[in-house]
Structure formats: C-alpha cells, structure tokens
Amino acid sequence: MSAPALDVVVPAGDGWIDVLPAGSRLRIVDLEGNQAVDTLLYDAHDPANRYSAVDTVREQGALYLSTGSVLRSTRGDALATIVQDTVGRHDTLGGACAQESNVVRYGPHTRHQHSCRTTFVRKGAERGLEPRDLTANINFFMNVPVTSGGGLTFQDGLSAPGKHVELRAERDLLVLLSCCPQLNNPCNGWNPTPVRLLRWDT
Amino acid sequence: MSVLSAPVPLPLLREQIPAGAAWSLVLRRGEQLRLVALADGANASLLLHAVERPLERLCVPDTLKAQLQARVRPPMVLLSDAGRALVSMTGSSLDWHDALTGCSNQAQVHDRYGPSDYAADRNAWRQSARTGLLDELAKHGLGERDLAPTVNLFSKVAVADDARASVTFVPGHARAGDWVALRAELDVLLTLSTAPHPLDPRPSWAPSGLAVEVSPAEPPGADDPSRTFRAESARALAETERTVRSPR
Numbered sequence: 001m002s003a004p005a006l007d008v009v010v011p012a013g014d015g016w017i018d019v020l021p022a023g024s025r026l027r028i029v030d031l032e033g034n035q036a037v038d039t040l041l042y043d044a045h046d047p048a049n050r051y052s053a054v055d056t057v058r059e060q061g062a063l064y065l066s067t068g069s070v071l072r073s074t075r076g077d078a079l080a081t082i083v084q085d086t087v088g089r090h091d092t093l094g095g096a097c098a099q100e101s102n103v104v105r106y107g108p109h110t111r112h113q114h115s116c117r118t119t120f121v122r123k124g125a126e127r128g129l130e131p132r133d134l135t136a137n138i139n140f141f142m143n144v145p146v147t148s149g150g151g152l153t154f155q156d157g158l159s160a161p162g163k164h165v166e167l168r169a170e171r172d173l174l175v176l177l178s179c180c181p182q183l184n185n186p187c188n189g190w191n192p193t194p195v196r197l198l199r200w201d202t
Numbered sequence: 203m204s205v206l207s208a209p210v211p212l213p214l215l216r217e218q219i220p221a222g223a224a225w226s227l228v229l230r231r232g233e234q235l236r237l238v239a240l241a242d243g244a245n246a247s248l249l250l251h252a253v254e255r256p257l258e259r260l261c262v263p264d265t266l267k268a269q270l271q272a273r274v275r276p277p278m279v280l281l282s283d284a285g286r287a288l289v290s291m292t293g294s295s296l297d298w299h300d301a302l303t304g305c306s307n308q309a310q311v312h313d314r315y316g317p318s319d320y321a322a323d324r325n326a327w328r329q330s331a332r333t334g335l336l337d338e339l340a341k342h343g344l345g346e347r348d349l350a351p352t353v354n355l356f357s358k359v360a361v362a363d364d365a366r367a368s369v370t371f372v373p374g375h376a377r378a379g380d381w382v383a384l385r386a387e388l389d390v391l392l393t394l395s396t397a398p399h400p401l402d403p404r405p406s407w408a409p410s411g412l413a414v415e416v417s418p419a420e421p422p423g424a425d426d427p428s429r430t431f432r433a434e435s436a437r438a439l440a441e442t443e444r445t446v447r448s449p450r
C-alpha cells in the first residue's frame with residue numbers, strides 16, 4: 001500500500017476537521033479499543049448538503065452501518081461509502097454527547113464535562129460551520145443495539161485495539177469528527193483514548 | 203395508552219390540515235395540540251424549533267437515547283439539542299411514532315408516484331414532505347440548514363432483531379380517528395407535512411388530512427406522567443423550567 005497522504009493521531013477528547021477529496025479514502029483506527037468517534041460529513045462545496053442519518057438508514061433499510069453502507073446527505077446524494085470495517089457495525093442513532101444532554105441523562109453534576117458537541121462547535125468554526133450545521137451524526141465504534149420491541153441501549157463496544165473503519169469519499173467532503181470524551185456510559189469503555197487517521201488519495 | 207385526564211377545555215383553535223400539505227403553528231407554553239387522522243394511513247412529518255432561538259430544535263437522537271426508546275410514544279418528552287423538553291406527548295391512540303427513517307423528498311415522490319406539477323395537477327400536485335417543510339420554514343426565516351430529522355407521527359417502521367437491525371414499514375398502522383396530543387413546554391414552532399411516509403408501499407398517492415385542535419393545558423405537576431416516565435424525562439422538563447422561570 002502506498003504511503004498515506006495523511007497520518008495523524010487525534011487525542012482523546014479532541015477533534016479534527018479537514019477536506020477529504022473525492023475518491024480518497026479515510027481510515028479511522030481505534031488504537032486502544034472501544035473509542036466512539038462522532039463523525040459528520042458535508043459537501044465541501046455546499047455544506048448545507050450534509051450527512052443525514054435518517055436518509056441513510058431508510059435507503060439502506062437498516063439501522064447499523066458497516067461495509068457497503070452508503071452515507072447519504074439530506075438531498076439524497078451519496079457522500080461516502082464504507083469500504084472496510086473490521087468491527088462489524090457502527091451506530092448512527094445515538095447522536096453526539098453534549099453538556100445539556102449529559103445533564104438530562106446523568107444529572108446536573110455533568111453540566112461542565114467536556115462533550116462532542118463542544119468539540120464540533122470549536123472545530124467546525126475553523127471551517128465556517130455554525131451550530132445550526134450540526135445534525136445527527138455517525139458514531140463509529142459505538143454499539144447501540146435496538147430491539148424489535150422499540151428499546152435502545154448503550155452497550156460495551158464491539159471494537160478492540162487496532163480495529164478500523166474506512167470510508168471512500170464519493171465527492172469532495174468536509175469531515176468533522178470528535179474523539180468522544182464521554183465518561184458516563186460504556187461507549188468509550190469508561191476511558192476515552194486516541195484514534196489514528198490515515199488518508200490515501202487516488 | 204394514556205388519555206388526557208383533565209376535562210377537555212374549550213378549544214382555542216380548530217382547523218384542518220389538508221392531505222399532502224405543509225403547515226406551521228406557534229404553540230405557546232400552556233397550550234396543547236391534538237391531531238386526529240381523517241383517513242387511514244396518515245403521516246405527519248414533524249419539526250420543532252424553539253421560538254425564542256430557532257437555533258434550538260428537536261433533536262431526535264437525544265430524544266431517543268435519553269429515554270432509551272427507538273420510537274416516540276406517550277408519555278415521552280421531545281427534547282431539543284439543548285437538553286430541554288420542547289413538548290410532551292401527553293397521549294396518543296398509537297404507541298409507536300417513527301423517528302428513524304426521515305421524511306419524503308421530491309425525487310422519491312417522483313420515482314414512486316410519477317411526475318406531477320401544478321400545470322398538470324393544479325393544487326393536487328404531489329409535493330414531498332421535504333419540499334413542504336422547507337417552504338414552511340422559509341416563512342419563519344429558516345432554511346435547509348435548520349431542517350433536522352423529523353418525527354413521523356402516525357407512522358410505524360418496525361426494527362428486526364437481525365444483524366443489521368433491518369427496518370420495515372408497517373402498513374395500516376394508523377386508521378382514521380387515531381390521534382396524538384402534544385403539550386408545549388416552551389413556545390415552539392411546529393412545522394409539519396402530511397405527505398405520505400417515504401416507505402409507505404401503497405402504489406398510489408393517498409395522504410390523509412388531519413384535524414387540529416389547540417386548547418389550554420395545565421402545567422405538568424410533580425406526578426405528571428411525562429415527568430415520572432423516567433428520571434431523564436423529569437430532568438428534561440426541569441431543564442426547561444430552569445430556563446423559563448416566568449410564572450405560568
């Protein structure tokens with residue numbers, strides 16, 4: 001395999017935003033295992049055309065994301081395709097953690113804990129994204145099983161050290177991701193850890 | 203299913219939303235809205251925005267994950283992305299309202315039902331939920347960036363216990379007369395479309411209209427079912443009350 005055009009480590013609780021050119025591939029490596037990576041995708045030339053969890057779910061007829069899943073936009077465009085997945089499935093129902101939703105889920109003592117939404121706001125602003133551009137995201141390496149009875153839970157991840165997921169950009173994308181700092185549920189194995197990003201261009 | 207326990211007060215507003223139309227209304231804190239399906243197979247793709255700062259809007263993921271549900275049903279609260287209860291679903295004849303599969307778009311309506319435009323069909327032209335919601339949001343100064351995942355009232359999309367969690371539309375879920383009641387916990391802009399659900403398999407365009415009734419609502423007390431449903435629901439209502447301190 002050729003040398004990657006990008007090779008960076010995103011520390012626990014930090015974020016990353018950059019352009020992913022059409023045809024290039026982005027690999028996210030779960031270095032230490034069970035690290036949720038909250039991810040949003042935008043058309044790099046028209047960010048109002050952004051990732052849509054519900055359109056993605058409806059068009060693939062299933063809730064979990066894995067190899068072959070086409071990640072669709074609010075306008076129905078294919079933004080990216082998952083081309084490799086050594087985990088098995090990823091979540092797109094659970095959204096991103098936020099100070100406010102932490103209060104609702106875990107109580108007022110969590111109000112000032114760091115959250116993915118704060119990371120999204122900070123990193124998004126570097127490329128002109130505003131809070132209204134934030135929407136329901138992908139949670140790579142996160143396990144949110146849903147039952148036919150209509151229940152939903154956050155469970156221990158299926159991921160493990162070194163597992164990865166790889167996306168191919170179907171158009172020029174702006175990728176915004178947060179290495180989740182959540183400490184109040186098992187989505188990060190109770191211990192947020194770094195992830196590695198690798199990009200190959202065609 | 204829970205029903206409204208208080209005596210039904212005189213309505214403040216009574217009207218009908220046509221089939222396949224878009225509609226919006228500001229529902230004030232202290233008011234409740236009742237929607238009744240006028241025909242079988244109804245769908246209402248619903249958005250909510252906080253009137254005081256429309257940046258704050260219905261957040262389907264937080265609504266579901268906070269209350270550990272993959273659907274919306276009474277007595278859940280519908281949360282904003284700022285952790286506040288926007289509305290409570292105080293009652294419904296249905297125990298499942300879809301929040302997983304989004305609303306129809308114009309390409310999908312065209313593919314399913316064929317071409318339609320004003321010139322051919324006059325006001326019966328088929329407009330997708332996305333088209334109608336964007337038109338309606340524009341009246342309030344909002345646009346595509348403010349369009350978040352909808353709750354599809356009256357529709358059920360079942361989830362299978364398989365490896366992918368496959369989703370399947372359940373035909374015939376809502377019948378004429380089925381209803382849902384929402385109580386505003388804040389002043390909220392409701393925007394909805396009665397276009398069919400995008401997974402509705404019926405080959406012909408058969409949307410249902412809705413009867414609308416707005417009436418005064420009692421504030422949620424300590425024993426309100428939406429507050430006692432889960433600790434998370436109670437905290438969402440408390441977050442609303444923390445930021446809206448005016449006496450009711």
Ligand SMILES: [Zn+2]
Binds near residue numbers: 036098116180181
């Ligand atoms: Zn997070």
